[in-house]
Amino acid sequence: MTRREALKQGGIVALAMALPISITSFKKYNDMNTTKNFEVIIIGGSYSGLSAAMALGRSLRNVLIIDSGLPCNRQTPHSHNFITQDGATPHEISQKAKSQVLKYDTVNFIEDKAVKAKKTGNTFHVLTASGKEFEAKKLIFATGIKDIMPSIKGLQDCWGISVVHCPYCHGYEIKNKKTGIIANGELAFHLAPMVKNLTNSLTILTSGKADFSPEQISKLKKNNIEIIEKEILEIEHLNGHIKNVVFDDNSKEPFEATYAALPFKQHSDIPELLGCELNEQGYIQVDMMHKTTVEGVFACGDNCTRLRSVANAVASGNMVGAIINMELSNEQF
Incomplete structure (x- = not known):
């Protein structure tokens, strides 16, 4: 029996077709379980x-x-x-x-x-x-x-909400906010120009010694992009919305959003x-x-x-x- 025939006849099958997808999926499975x-x-x-x-x-x-x-x-x-x-x-x-x-x-x-x-x-x-x-x-x-989530407390809770991966998918919604980039080297430098286009308050959080060439450092400084090399211990947040980044020396830096280039x-x-x-x-x-x-x-x-x-x-x-x-x-x- 086709879906159209089922709908014409009404009854439970028609009702299932009108219900949420889980019911529809169950019917589809019954249709093909042999x-x-x-x-x-x-x-x-x-x-x-x-x-x-x-x-x-x-x-x-x-x-x-x-x-x-x-x-x-x-x-x-x-x-x-x-x-x-x-x-x-x-x-x-x-x-x-x-x-x-x-x-x-x-x-x-x-x-x-x-x-x-x-x-x-x-x-x-x-x-x-x-x-x-x-x-x-x-x-x-x-x-x-x-x-692959790093061992930073709170990051996974914020992932996709206020810790994001893509300026095209999320950048407009967090424009003009105090923003961080949790990355180092080429990944961080790749993101920096696109994120800088969306906010003038940008900091790169390398969570360890920065890995940039002298030319890259010069460009970052020219664009007033700060680099913090301290290890990140925790992302303080409220329901996935970032409030502070906590470092290994127990200092904190407030942020409203961050990008993260994760493996x-x-x-x-x-x-x-x-x-x-x-x-x-x-x-x-x-x-x-x-x-x-x-x-x-x-x-x-x-x-x-x-x-x-x-x-x-x-x-x-x-x-x-x-x-x-x-x-x-x-x-x-």
Whole structure:
């Protein structure tokens, strides 16, 4: 029975379709719980994964999305710099996206965690934490990355709220505030001009000896950017909104916002275990078509680029969906 037929007949199925996404997802799982073979499996059901699924669903491709429900921006109060969705919460955007994507009858969604994948011939086998196994001709990793939090008390509580990573995603909202950059060397110097454009009160917090060239030091001084080399012990905050940075000599410096260039790791180790190469920065290596180094495997979103934004994730997912549909169409033609 299709969704349209169910809606015409009414009853519990129609009611489930009108309820929140968790109910819809449950129905989708019931629809396909005896199906193990798909044309495409998408691991990761956030913005890039859902975008890829929409392109594939509109091309009548039989798709399974596997998502563990832990997006990296779940603490972020509002998403910005994404046209038509500026100011919406990440949750609102993803929920709306899911409801639209799951209207396509060939797209299936389960909340589970992919834990293993292997390739046999031209077929990919994916195993989930709940013990389910699925097969597909093509595999998409839309798994994102995981920030590695330093051992600074309070920083994680402020992450995505008043300690942020991107001036394009968050900078307008914290413009003209007393701002810090928690970073050192090239990462700090890369951020400094963009943040300086948004505030005249800027300090770099290197949390240790500064690592800048004489030319960089000269430019920072020219732009009245202070450098504090003391180790950071704590971020004092109120409900995630930074108040003070506390240093190892027990001194404090008030701030209203800070940027932090944090190290990261891949959210899933499956791509690397499957044979996908990572580049020097730790991202999944992809070509212009978002193909990984393993034939039939694609990556999109934050796991393969420094351009970490909802808009870019959606764009890359849309491209991957189109490229895979073209490949499948040519293989079947």
